[in-house]
Amino acid sequence: MTASTELATWLVDQLVERGMTDAVLCPGSRNAPLSFALLADERVRLHTRIDERTAAFLALGLAKGSRRPVAVVTTSGTATANLHPAVLEAAHAGVPLVAVTADRPARLRGTGANQTTDQVRLFGDAASFADLVVPSPDALAAAWLPGGPIHLNCQLDDPLTPEPDSPERTDPSDRRVEGPITRDYPWWRDPDDDEVDVLALGPRTVVVAGDDSGPPARTLAEQANWPLLAEPSSGSRTGKNPIRTYRLLLGTDLGARVERVVVFGHPTLSRPVMRLLARKDVEVVSVRAQGRWPDRPSPVTSEHVAVRADADDPAWLEEWREADRSLGRRIDAFVAEQPGLTPYDVAAVVNAANPPGGLLFVGASNPIRDLDLMATAHPVGQRRMVLANRGLAGIDGTISSAIGATLGRPRSTRAIAYVGDVTFLHDTTALVIGPDEPRPDLTIVVANDDGGSIFATLEQGAPEHASSYDKLFGTPHGVDLAALCAATRTPHWRVTDRAELEHALASPNGGIEVVEAVIRRDNRRELDGAIRALAD
Known part of the structure; x- marks a missing residue:
């Protein structure tokens, strides 16, 4: 067994023993030993993606949905840097994302070797860190800290493929796990009485x-x-x-x-x-x-x-x-009076479509705020899982995270992602999924108002900034979402009223599908102001 194969096989064993059941892989040459080791381990469900940022957020979503540590594995160079947004989100939200990055041996660092950069502590204090040259239980144990991401940088030397006719796995009896074991990470632990x-x-x-x-x-x-x-x-x-x-x-x-x-x-x-x-x-x-x-x-x-x-x-x-019931009735009546589909209609319909035991992944900006206003509380015995990337509340990787969270849950679970159009466009590579890859049953609802309407509700949307608003903040894009979905063979429906949206969400067809709910952006500030006035 080559040194690189031995390190990769040992590391996969250790991650599995610490609770990992899913890993996300991005193709590369330097990380080939890790790729072979992951594929050879039947305990690991392996997901392959071509975009490292998408892969990292897919792993983040898998960790949030399954409540287990999940690895994202990349080659060296810029590939590693693309993990940074997801690592930061995981750090602030306390999610055990394991970034496994392949690196050149130390002797090639600083020599100008192809596709090399300084990967040592690349993510700063956002992730605990170990620089692995050979199997090192002590180094892994020191890096395996609960409550956030872990960066494992693997120095992999040639040859990068397994030797012919050699065993690619160590004997299970040789596994020795050191340090704290995290097989499940509960978001909420039961505290001790004291x-x-x-x-x-x-x-x-x-x-x-x-x-x-x-x-x-x-x-x-x-x-x-x-x-x-x-x-x-x-x-x-x-x-x-x-x-x-x-x-x-x-x-x-x-x-x-x-x-x-x-x-x-x-x-x-x-x-x-x-x-x-x-x-x-x-x-x-x-x-x-x-x-x-x-x-x-x-x-x-x-x-x-x-x-x-x-x-x-x-x-x-x-x-x-009593005040809440009274104001809620006034808001619902106001929304019902509006012509056409409003963002508040979309939020209310999405909330109603999420059944007991279901999963709803919500995007940043207006969708989660509209849901916050329109979603009534469900009975205690009918809990739904509602997830969002609120660590840094960015729009990065939201679709990938939603796909991952759904894959991390039981297949029988109804899952909906609710996002704005800019958030959707920011992560369109999430829909680039190979034909043999696991696919969840996920309905993606895109509230499409052709731009960034969140700013219309803030000081940037004030009338005195009207002449510069679209260029700086509104950023209309004019993208044909149907054509975009067609490029990835993703089923797409376009709805323009509340009844159509309710119908589209009532009968999901399975797999990943997109429901585009067309709403206005030009009246967003006025609608928000009118709703705030109802509380006066």
Whole structure:
């Protein structure tokens, strides 16, 4: 067995023993030993992609959907740099993405050898790191840190293919796994009793559930009779405590009367929530989040591993619930009155189409904010998985992540991806999938308003910037999505009203399909302003 084959085979064994069941491979010469080792291991479901950025986000989605570590394997040079966006997302969201990069031997570093660059700690402190020359349990164990990405840089020397008629695998009895083993990574672990702190009752309190907060946020809100301000990807927007219209209600008298906020996860969607956390008259209780999040935007009064509370006076919760029901009815009536398909219609229909046990992957910018406003909470026993790349909240690799998350879940699960047109176009290589590759049953809903309408809702969309808006922010593209889908043989439907969209989502055909929901962009700012006015 060659030295490179031995290192590659050993490393695949170690990754499998640590819980890896899927790996994503990008073709290359230097990483050929890793490629052969992955293909030879029947314990690994191997996915091949031609674009490293797409591959990395596919691996990220697989890790989020399966809750297991997933490797993305590349050759040397620029291939490694294309993993950086997904590594950063994984670092901030606490996802165990394993970047396995092939490298030249150390003697060729700095010599100008073809396709070489300095790959040592290429991702900085965003990933733990090991530079592997030979099988080294100690080096791997030191790099295998929980709660984020791992970069394993493999120095692979010639020959890069297995020797003829030589065994390509070590005997399973020779495997020796060192260090912590992560076969499943739960987003929410059960804390030890001595880690749970009891919160005093009395202050008017709301529970804010950001991305990946999980059931603990809902549990606390229900224990204490507190309003739950839960983002769609929090994993806690179920039961009777979530306040659907919380972003608008925070600007009313109810929001002004908040005295304490208990924060789970990482809230990213709402400026009103950020302003609430920054208020000097509000006590902020932080429950430690997964991943490498920055400090809260206000001084944290106290930080905890886990918290609980006894039942508080339910009158405060009832005020929020009554205001929420009333405002929700006004919003729904306003949306129903609008001619044509609106982005709020799309969000409501997508939310209704996600069945119990289903998976919804939501893109950044307007789609997740529209879903936040329009999605009503489901009963506790009918949980859906709602995922999003909220670590850095970029549009990179969203379709790839959605495909990966769906592949990481059971085949019987209904899966929907809900994205904007710019997000879709940013990751069209996600649809470039070989004929023998695993394909999920995934309906991709694209809210197409021909450009970046998120900026219309921000200060950049103010009337005084109208002359420069499209060039700098709106960026209309005029792409024919049907033709784009045809190039990759992806089924495509174009809908222009709510009934057509409901019909398209009611009967998925299987495999990957795209439903293009055509909406307007020119009235986005006015629609948002009218909805905000309903809370006054």
